[in-house]
Amino acid sequence: MTLSARNVSWTAGGAEILRDVSLDVRTGEFLGIIGPNGSGKTSLMALLAGIRKPKSGEVLLDGVPITALGRREVSRRLALVEQQAETGERITARQAVELGRTPYLGPLSPWSPEDDAIVEAALRNVDMTHLSGRLWHTLSGGERQRLHIGRALAQQPKILLLDEPTNHLDIGHQIGLLDLVRRQDLTVAAALHDLNHAAMFCDRLAVMQGGRLVALGAPREVLTTERIRDVFGVEAEIDHESDGGCFIRYRAAGQSRPASRRGNGARLETVAGGVS
Amino acid sequence: MSRALSSIGRTGAVSLALVVLVAALWLGAAIGETAIPFDVVAKTVANRLWDAGYPLEPIDEGIVWSYRLSRAVVAACCGASLALSGVVLQSLLRNPLADPYILGISAGASTGAVGVAILGLGGGFLTLPMGAFFGALVAFALVSLLALKAGRGTAAIILAGVAGSQLFNALTSFIVTKAATADQARGIMFWLLGNLSGVRWPDAWLAIPAALLGLVVCLWHARSLDAFTFGAEQAASLGISVRRTYLALVGICAMMTAVMVSIVGSIGFVGLVIPHAARMLVGVRHGVLLPAAALIGAVFMIVADILSRILIPGQVLPIGVITALVGAPAFALILGQRRGRA
Numbered sequence: 223m224t225l226s227a228r229n230v231s232w233t234a235g236g237a238e239i240l241r242d243v244s245l246d247v248r249t250g251e252f253l254g255i256i257g258p259n260g261s262g263k264t265s266l267m268a269l270l271a272g273i274r275k276p277k278s279g280e281v282l283l284d285g286v287p288i289t290a291l292g293r294r295e296v297s298r299r300l301a302l303v304e305q306q307a308e309t310g311e312r313i314t315a316r317q318a319v320e321l322g323r324t325p326y327l328g329p330l331s332p333w334s335p336e337d338d339a340i341v342e343a344a345l346r347n348v349d350m351t352h353l354s355g356r357l358w359h360t361l362s363g364g365e366r367q368r369l370h371i372g373r374a375l376a377q378q379p380k381i382l383l384l385d386e387p388t389n390h391l392d393i394g395h396q397i398g399l400l401d402l403v404r405r406q407d408l409t410v411a412a413a414l415h416d417l418n419h420a421a422m423f424c425d426r427l428a429v430m431q432g433g434r435l436v437a438l439g440a441p442r443e444v445l446t447t448e449r450i451r452d453v454f455g456v457e458a459e460i461d462h463e464s465d466g467g468c469f470i471r472y473r474a475a476g477q478s479r480p481a482s483r484r485g486n487g488a489r490l491e492t493v494a495g496g497v498s
Numbered sequence: 499m500s501r502a503l504s505s506i507g508r509t510g511a512v513s514l515a516l517v518v519l520v521a522a523l524w525l526g527a528a529i530g531e532t533a534i535p536f537d538v539v540a541k542t543v544a545n546r547l548w549d550a551g552y553p554l555e556p557i558d559e560g561i562v563w564s565y566r567l568s569r570a571v572v573a574a575c576c577g578a579s580l581a582l583s584g585v586v587l588q589s590l591l592r593n594p595l596a597d598p599y600i601l602g603i604s605a606g607a608s609t610g611a612v613g614v615a616i617l618g619l620g621g622g623f624l625t626l627p628m629g630a631f632f633g634a635l636v637a638f639a640l641v642s643l644l645a646l647k648a649g650r651g652t653a654a655i656i657l658a659g660v661a662g663s664q665l666f667n668a669l670t671s672f673i674v675t676k677a678a679t680a681d682q683a684r685g686i687m688f689w690l691l692g693n694l695s696g697v698r699w700p701d702a703w704l705a706i707p708a709a710l711l712g713l714v715v716c717l718w719h720a721r722s723l724d725a726f727t728f729g730a731e732q733a734a735s736l737g738i739s740v741r742r743t744y745l746a747l748v749g750i751c752a753m754m755t756a757v758m759v760s761i762v763g764s765i766g767f768v769g770l771v772i773p774h775a776a777r778m779l780v781g782v783r784h785g786v787l788l789p790a791a792a793l794i795g796a797v798f799m800i801v802a803d804i805l806s807r808i809l810i811p812g813q814v815l816p817i818g819v820i821t822a823l824v825g826a827p828a829f830a831l832i833l834g835q836r837r838g839r840a
Contacts, residue, residue, distance in 0.1 A: 273735055297735060301735065304728075307729055309728050310592070313727060321725060321727060377736070
């Protein structure tokens with residue numbers, strides 16, 4: 223099961239959001255997509271998920287243009303977890319996960335015991351079984367996001383797409399959620415904000431800047447002092463660890479140490495080590 | 499919960515629903531200015547449907563069959579259609595305040611009705627219901643066009659609906675003020691508030707297929723409606739063709755509402771309140787919610803019609819007055835409940 227973007231571009235309201243992006247999501251890998259706000263991460267996820275059509279270029283799922291496959295067909299192979307999808311309906315945690323079975327159900331193929339088993343397995347997988355009867359609006363942000371992952375798992379996809387899944391979660395939930403995702407036997411592509419998390423969990427990183435893909439490779443190749451300065455406008459030092467991991471230490475623009483003085487300086491959110 | 503219902507449970511639920519509906523129709527036929535015994539109602543139906551040949555007073559039989567039963571049937575269809583449309587539009591637009599009239603349909607229907615009744619459009623070939631139906635379609639087309647221009651989102655549809663409704667309401671007022679005699683104005687006012695007095699069997703033969711078709715189409719899309727719980731994007735990622743679903747469901751709601759409004763006028767609050775009441779009773783899953791709302795809407799309308807006939811002896815209240823008098827406080831109650839749980 224492979225997912226690839228071939229020279230995709232996308233515009234919204236006359237503004238070019240994505241320009242000529244090509245990348246493959248390799249089977250079994252955890253691909254991180256990083257880049258500053260407005261660099262096109264979310265749009266790229268929407269194109270990869272097939273819920274938006276590229277203006278030019280195409281997205282291929284197993285070599286077939288995703289627009290040529292039916293929506294149901296796509297959603298059985300590929301699941302998308304959006305940023306903070308919310309609802310005002312009084313649904314229970316379990317019902318939220320049950321929505322994941324939608325691509326397999328229809329007026330003539332009703333709910334079956336097998337669907338029950340899949341939903342229960344998904345709830346167990348995201349550790350929400352004990353809260354399955356709770357109403358959505360009584361759950362915390364972390365619990366809701368775990369349910370969205372559970373819903374995606376109930377789709378029984380081969381590929382999981384996550385759009386900034388850890389936004390607004392505390393640090394424990396951020397790590398827990400990414401770990402949960404990595405434990406799945408799935409191909410994953412996730413837009414991430416926190417570079418250290420990206421380095422920790424991802425096999426490869428794609429770096430977006432101004433709607434273009436500017437780098438693609440293993441975290442320690444991609445995350446360099448120069449690139450972080452270039453793309454995010456932040457001074458940083460990279461510690462390479464013996465196990466191949468790396469750790470990024472940020473520096474405020476006016477702070478003691480070296481390098482060039484960049485006029486606009488670091489933004490507060492990145493100084494603090496990503497959004498938390 | 500729908501899952502927990504075994505096939506036997508489901509058959510039971512459907513049978514119970516039918517029993518409740520038949521009981522309500524029975525009441526609707528029996529109660530009125532002259533009360534008619536229940537057995538006479540049953541015998542009339544048997545005579546008419548199966549040629550049973552019970553000896554009955556022709557006047558009683560006539561009242562039951564030609565006036566009250568047709569009226570109760572239309573009331574049921576109307577209540578069911580408005581409630582269904584309310585459920586669908588609230589879910590699809592993700593707005594608890596959406597109701598069937600949000601698409602400008604009732605406002606357009608009223609303009610069409612006064613256009614025929616007061617301005618004499620159609621040169622006598624158009625009846626008032628036909629004018630209303632035509633007006634409803636024009637308004638709906640205009641609102642849809644505006645919504646598409648404004649960017650397709652759910653907010654765009656609601657704003658376009660508000661704009662369209664205001665426009666057609668203003669047109670109606672303009673025509674009534676400028677051209678109507680006092681009697682015409684009073685008649686139109688009565689029609690606008692909803693009125694089942696003139697309803698006969700030909701109206702029922704229009705209302706029944708419209709309501710049944712609406713019920714089937716909505717039920718067919720029950721799972722798709724569930725998938726809109728977290729918005730259109732997630733529905734798309736769950737394999738729903740969002741555009742096709744919008745077209746099918748908004749189209750069927752517009753059709754049902756236009757048919758009902760053209761027969762009985764614009765009856766308020768049913769399409770807004772009944773969906774909320776049904777959600778409180780059976781939950782949010784559309785496979786159960788849609789039929790439940792349809793049943794509650796049908797029974798509510800039959801009862802409202804009975805009340806409109808007997809509340810002031812010798813005079814018929816517009817049924818819209820009853821539905822609003824009951825609906826507004828009920829809505830306030832539901833709002834309180836929502837706050838209580840948040």
